Amino acid sequence: MEYGLIGEHLGHSFSKQIHSGLGNDRYILREVPRDRVDEFFETREFSGINVTIPYKKTALAACDEVSDLAKRAQAVNCVVNRGGRLYGENTDCAGILATLEHAGIDVRDKTVLVLGRGGAATAVQAVIESLGGRPVTVYRKQAEGCVLPEQAARMYPDAAVVINATPAGMHPDVESQALDLSGFDQLEFVFDLVYNPLKTRLLLQAGSLGIPHDNGLRMLVTQAVRAHEIFFDVQVPDAITEQVLADLVRQRRNIVLIGMSSCGKSTLGKRLAQTLGLSFTDLDAEIEAAAGLSIPEIFRQEQEAGFRRRETEAARQAGLDTGQVIACGGGIIERPENLDLLHRNGIILWLKRDPALMVHEDADRPMLKQGFDSLYGRRAPVYASWADLTVTNDGSLQEGLEAVCRALGLQVDGPASSG
Numbered sequence: 543m544e545y546g547l548i549g550e551h552l553g554h555s556f557s558k559q560i561h562s563g564l565g566n567d568r569y570i571l572r573e574v575p576r577d578r579v580d581e582f583f584e585t586r587e588f589s590g591i592n593v594t595i596p597y598k599k600t601a602l603a604a605c606d607e608v609s610d611l612a613k614r615a616q617a618v619n620c621v622v623n624r625g626g627r628l629y630g631e632n633t634d635c636a637g638i639l640a641t642l643e644h645a646g647i648d649v650r651d652k653t654v655l656v657l658g659r660g661g662a663a664t665a666v667q668a669v670i671e672s673l674g675g676r677p678v679t680v681y682r683k684q685a686e687g688c689v690l691p692e693q694a695a696r697m698y699p700d701a702a703v704v705i706n707a708t709p710a711g712m713h714p715d716v717e718s719q720a721l722d723l724s725g726f727d728q729l730e731f732v733f734d735l736v737y738n739p740l741k742t743r744l745l746l747q748a749g750s751l752g753i754p755h756d757n758g759l760r761m762l763v764t765q766a767v768r769a770h771e772i773f774f775d776v777q778v779p780d781a782i783t784e785q786v787l788a789d790l791v792r793q794r795r796n797i798v799l800i801g802m803s804s805c806g807k808s809t810l811g812k813r814l815a816q817t818l819g820l821s822f823t824d825l826d827a828e829i830e831a832a833a834g835l836s837i838p839e840i841f842r843q844e845q846e847a848g849f850r851r852r853e854t855e856a857a858r859q860a861g862l863d864t865g866q867v868i869a870c871g872g873g874i875i876e877r878p879e880n881l882d883l884l885h886r887n888g889i890i891l892w893l894k895r896d897p898a899l900m901v902h903e904d905a906d907r908p909m910l911k912q913g914f915d916s917l918y919g920r921r922a923p924v925y926a927s928w929a930d931l932t933v934t935n936d937g938s939l940q941e942g943l944e945a946v947c948r949a950l951g952l953q954v955d956g957p958a959s960s961g
């Protein structure tokens with residue numbers, strides 16, 4: 543092995559893709575069983591490696607020389623072999639630093655609540671200390687030097703930053719949250735090392751409280767960039783880092799279309815997915831498939847309440863997946879809980895069409911029996927409040943598609959033609 547990542551289980555790793563984006567196609571993933579890791583480091587048959595769970599301490603011990611930050615973090619996640627000598631670094635620390643810097647956060651003399659006390663938390667702590675901040679460990683069980691989550695707000699009302707370094711909220715444990723943010727009023731930034739989902743419950747709460755926040759993707763990309771720089775003794779331009787990060791976000795993020803019945807979500811959504819190379823999920827089609835019934839049939843047999851229950855379940859399922867365009871039904875905003883389910887991995891876009899251009903009666907759209915105008919009058923402000931982006935779709939399908947791509951900051955001159 544020349545370059546790559548070692549760890550016990552690497553199924554979900556994005557590292558190969560990120561290093562490939564940096565121009566290293568020789569980077570591979572190698573799962574090493576626990577009883578083989580000592581031998582791996584003894585033989586030293588590699589040029590440069592990243593190390594992940596559970597071998598970061600083993601790597602620290604195996605190196606001939608390690609950086610100060612790696613010593614403080616008590617972990618090495620990057621090892622380079624220089625003529626048989628192993629040099630160890632902790633590039634996770636660079637990733638943590640980069641996330642704080644990008645957010646414009648200065649932690650000097652400020653209280654930083656670090657959630658968790660595992661390896662990632664130790665790295666966070668080392669970084670905060672190196673910046674002159676005051677890290678406080680919040681841990682779910684009573685332990686020496688730690689604060690319980692339910693006591694944190696009372697004991698540290700001055701907390702300026704919260705950093706989650708626990709797996710709480712990580713897929714599939716998406717309902718977990720290591721700290722409730724509602725008791726704090728001086729928070730400047732919330733950082734969650736988790737990036738699957740892109741927004742954990744912690745980050746969704748930060749968003750709803752208007753607190754700036756970020757997930758672990760920038761850290762993930764930055765640690766890889768630093769490793770690449772160490773492997774090849776080069777400097778990667780910031781623009782490349784941003785490009786790799788943006789590509790990753792584009793690939794994973796769901797684009798969620800909301801808006802009034804017949805504004806074009808299903809039609810435009812399908813084409814958008816084709817154009818962007820994403821998969822397409824129409825919640826109405828998912829609901830019909832799960833029920834084995836058409837939508838008018840569901841309304842007849844189970845009334846609107848039954849349909850809404852099914853709709854929330856479909857939103858929950860789709861919201862956990864990534865890399866899709868999701869077309870919602872017009873009534874997705876009827877249940878407030880659907881917002882977080884779709885926001886987990888998605889950006890929400892209101893496709894806004896002139897009422898004169900929309901369908902006012904349709905046997906396949908039972909809600910329209912309530913009257914288009916009153917339905918739209920009630921819903922329009924809710925669409926507006928849910929939307930991260932709003933796009934007017936009053937022209938042709940092609941024009942709408944281009945407007946959506948522009949709003950998403952994506953190139954519009956792709957294969958978005960024909961039909």
Ligand SMILES: Nc1ncnc2c1ncn2[C@@H]1O[C@H](COP(=O)(O)OP(=O)(O)O)[C@@H](O)[C@H]1O
Nearest residue numbers: 803804805806807808809810935937938939942
């Ligand atoms: N700019 C446009 N975007 C999307 N659909 C359009 C557009 N112009 C006309 N249409 C037509 O309008 C209808 C939109 O229906 P649909 O995609 O089912 O909407 P929704 O899923 O929002 O209810 C389709 O018949 C489609 O062909």
Ligand SMILES: O=C(O)C1=C[C@@H](OP(=O)(O)O)[C@@H](O)[C@H](O)C1
Nearest residue numbers: 802803804871872873907908909
């Ligand atoms: O407006 C609504 O409440 C509904 C809209 C429909 O989807 P479209 O928006 O695709 O018509 C479908 O989910 C169901 O008939 C209920």
Ligand SMILES: [Mg+2]
Nearest residue numbers: 807808869870
């Ligand atoms: Mg539809």
